[in-house]
Amino acid sequence: MNAIELLKQDHEKVKKLLEDISDTTERAVKKRAELLNTIATELEMHTTLEEEIFYPAFKKAGSREELQMFHEAKEEHRAVEALVLPDLLNTDPGTVEFAGRLKVMKELLEHHIEEEEQEMFKNAKKLMSKQELDELGKQMEERKQELMKSAV
Ligand SMILES: [Fe+2]
Numbered sequence: 570m571n572a573i574e575l576l577k578q579d580h581e582k583v584k585k586l587l588e589d590i591s592d593t594t595e596r597a598v599k600k601r602a603e604l605l606n607t608i609a610t611e612l613e614m615h616t617t618l619e620e621e622i623f624y625p626a627f628k629k630a631g632s633r634e635e636l637q638m639f640h641e642a643k644e645e646h647r648a649v650e651a652l653v654l655p656d657l658l659n660t661d662p663g664t665v666e667f668a669g670r671l672k673v674m675k676e677l678l679e680h681h682i683e684e685e686e687q688e689m690f691k692n693a694k695k696l697m698s699k700q701e702l703d704e705l706g707k708q709m710e711e712r713k714q715e716l717m718k719s720a721v
């Protein structure tokens with residue numbers, strides 16, 4: 570898998586998990602908590618791969634426009650990881666408040682994914698060679714294996 574295929578596969582997985590958790594009600598306390606934990610683990614691995622491997626290569630390959638995209642994407646990661654997700658993890662899944670906070674996180678992530686795929690990945694395909702995207706994919710695959718081991 571090349572870098573873009575790998576990241577898109579993660580996106581599909583997270584989007585599906587967000588749909589599943591959005592279909593739950595405050596009665597499904599245990600299921601909500603489990604799904605949220607899975608989402609948190611998946612997001613942490615995915616953003617680590619992007620920030621350690623993909624984003625720096627993208628920034629290096631590009632110029633001013635890519636630098637701007639890089640900073641915007643990093644801020645969106647930070648908003649989710651430092652604010653929205655920790656809040657949600659501290660919210661009782663048995664409340665309606667949880668659903669409200671979840672909706673905000675879902676919208677943020679869907680927007681972020683859309684921008685990565687429609688803007689960043691599109692530019693990356695133009696700026697990076699097939700070999701480079703393959704090589705980055707391989708690096709991320711390996712790093713992901715390591716991260717999965719430490720997440721267990
Ligand atoms: Fe991202």
Ligand SMILES: [Fe+2]
Pocket residue numbers: 576580615619682685
């Ligand atoms: Fe992403």
